[in-house]
Amino acid sequence: MSKLMTIKDAVNLIKDGDILGIGGNVLHRAPMALVREIIRAQKKHLKIVKTAGAMDIDMLCLGECVDSVDAGFVSYESEFALANHYRKAVQNGIVKANEHACYTVISALRASSYGIPFMPVRGLVAGDLIEVNDYFTRINNPFGDEKVTVVKAITPDVAIIHAQEADEEGNVRILGPQFEDILLAKASKKVIASVERIVPGSKFAQPGENADIPYFLVSGIVHIPQGASPCSCHGCYDIDRNSIKAFKDLTDKSKLADYLFSYESKDRGHYNG
Amino acid sequence: MSKLMTIKDAVNLIKDGDILGIGGNVLHRAPMALVREIIRAQKKHLKIVKTAGAMDIDMLCLGECVDSVDAGFVSYESEFALANHYRKAVQNGIVKANEHACYTVISALRASSYGIPFMPVRGLVAGDLIEVNDYFTRINNPFGDEKVTVVKAITPDVAIIHAQEADEEGNVRILGPQFEDILLAKASKKVIASVERIVPGSKFAQPGENADIPYFLVSGIVHIPQGASPCSCHGCYDIDRNSIKAFKDLTDKSKLADYLFSYESKDRGHYNG
Amino acid sequence: MDNIRACDIMVCAMAREIKNHNTVFHGVSSHMPMIAILLAKALHAPQAVHLNIPGGVNPEMKELQKYTSAGSALMTKSKTYLPLAEVFDLSMRGGLDIAFLSGIQFDNRGNVNASVIGDYNKPKVRMPGGAGSAVLIPTAKRAIIWRTKHDRRTFVEKVDFVTTRGNVDKIITPLCIFKMYKGELILESIHPTSSIEEVAENTGFPIRYIEIKTTPLPTEEELRLLNIIDPQDYRNIEFA
């Protein structure tokens, strides 16, 4: 059974108000084509989840698709500095920033993938984050005397990731750094993966070539070469500095349409069948 | 810094009364040479931890090394039937059987590797196991109304595993089914691995050849070809039926010495430097 | 009817429980369900997802091993892996359709004992333990139990110890198939090789049923495929 679909059909799996998990890390292997299509489709009230986001979250905020962001870190790195669209949206009270430690996002996703409502976190013992966020609380260790901080499970309705390879059946393989993508996929109700290449399933049966995400956990595969661009994709391409700068220079949402249009045929071009 | 050591030095890292995690699953890749040496060294009062054990636990029980066994399943499979030395030791009150679901062992090891004192377990909701074992208890979900069963963390003092490959530095690679060995290694204070082959570290830097357990988590590597025999070792050898049958036919501890002696030169032969 | 074997009836009955696209798990000491899954995938449920302890998803097994249903043959040509810990996770989060499990004692309220006869802490008989049962029977959408013994020590009024209970759906034995119905184990069908008298005689609780059906015989196609999948007849080892 083929899981191949168009980017439009894939993005239609996302509903307004969904909890949306995003793969990759900062400027690496973010599913930017899917992010762009989500904005084109004018999805609203999304609740974003990611350990460390950058352009993906920044763009979704400029596109006015976002209600809240659960993340440990939202910023470009050294060269491109701060995620100003995200910051402005938070500072204007449009987007709620639910600050995590990156690890508490991981713990919340682990809880979801284990089917449990919360996860104890050893390291979260001091500071205001525990007090101001209702997804953290302290409970008694039933086997000892100490208090333990726990984080509430997060189950994304949909995870969007970008990978190098998938077969038609939906098996997905991530080369190079995997970040939290595989955990995210297993913690989420649906998984959409855009990929650089569709490969025959028999390739994954070769030693050392096994897929990382089993097909039966995947809802849709979209074939989009350069689907992470202008972010990097290990083994395929590095960042596109000019495009990132052009985006960072956009001052408001009205300027975003042209930028998105410049990617539209590439994002939508493959597999319209 | 070389982690290579003799089997005697490796087994000396285990103290009487230690919590001992054992790698492999039923008759597959059990670290039998290390098990045999533990009996020769007359280690006592060990608290064994394994998801599904067979000959390893059976032999340690016959060798009178064991105080308790935390496991989900202790038995040979279909062809060789029950682990009678273990059963007898439990039925005579010499060994305490702490029955887990295999998954609650996994959960207890995950808790240890995450540095947390307990782990919620969704599935453990009914039955007498929760009542009769003090390592299970029910607590309130602080984010909801329901009760959640939790299992206490288990931190093995030492994990013993058998793998196909390691380098001198201590990086370990497991080919074929990995079972819970990698989790066990990360949950334990010390890790001892016997291996079929010592390979140059540069091999692990090749694509698709990376080691599974980082060297800095490993205390000792012992080079013991056939170190899992008479259990199987993927890619190297299958079970030795005659040896398993011979062991199963032993009626009491006095007969064990000859059996162990038949393996002694093989178990101790390599790397006496 | 003399040449119809209980093992074939049982394996075919197990296979028929598997629907296409079901995620299905078997563990150790489980030749019969392992063969049943391979049969279902060869026949009516090609898209069923075969999960197991080594973690090979849909292994293309060339040869079964007599002594184990957890060996590395279960990784043969798999395109992707879901090792045991993650199969459990899948079940915990509601994604496992069928878990094939066994046990030593069962009562008509669906309690399963795989632990002890006698006192838990100083048992008269220490059994192997429930392996995954205590977490899978409550969480798998359907737990299907098979047991090659059908006698009054196995099907009892009240189990000595409740290892677990939960989503037990069916229990398949050499004589019949039980089904959980409104919290009670009732007779679903009797194998053509047995009779209601034989079932009643060998069951320690009163037999109840809505209608008495006969378990369908293995078809020729099923038997033909079984001999290809399991030429060494390991499905019969518990009877041999």
Add this chain to the structure above:
Amino acid sequence: MDNIRACDIMVCAMAREIKNHNTVFHGVSSHMPMIAILLAKALHAPQAVHLNIPGGVNPEMKELQKYTSAGSALMTKSKTYLPLAEVFDLSMRGGLDIAFLSGIQFDNRGNVNASVIGDYNKPKVRMPGGAGSAVLIPTAKRAIIWRTKHDRRTFVEKVDFVTTRGNVDKIITPLCIFKMYKGELILESIHPTSSIEEVAENTGFPIRYIEIKTTPLPTEEELRLLNIIDPQDYRNIEFA
């Protein structure tokens, strides 16, 4: 002294904190500690264990990337991997010797703010967030903070928001090195390029110290290796 750069003093100071066999982690936006770890491994701590976000253990990096310290270059020729989630796990169970982290505001009780200026829910300034800090600073044996700004908005009487506190051991700035001592941030050493007056002028809390030391200058060997490790001078990007 005009040709001695703060970035070199800082990177060398960070490198010297790393002892042989230490497990050491750096995250995103962390060129300076990444380069410091590579320097320490090239010099006095060859057995230090370099951990990072992509998970390559002891990567043999040929080329650094200007825009990231979390790219796939950090997997180059690694023999084994410990991805981010498991680096955190390692710290949680007490196995991480040094975490290099940063922040926006610090006070003299060792509180770190990487979150907000103003109200948490409707902040005046939303900052990137503490990334791993909130769990690593309490659990790493030593959290070493570096910050390329040293002014009265950075070193404050009291932070606006406590993202975390815990095992902060040192804070390394372009002017000096602070050390936590009995629950208080005291001056450990002043860089030869600065002065106690300059430090005091740019610090929002009173400067306290036991003795005033001068931060050692980078050695020729250190500078030589820095130019090999980081020929593009990315260690200076936050000053450029």
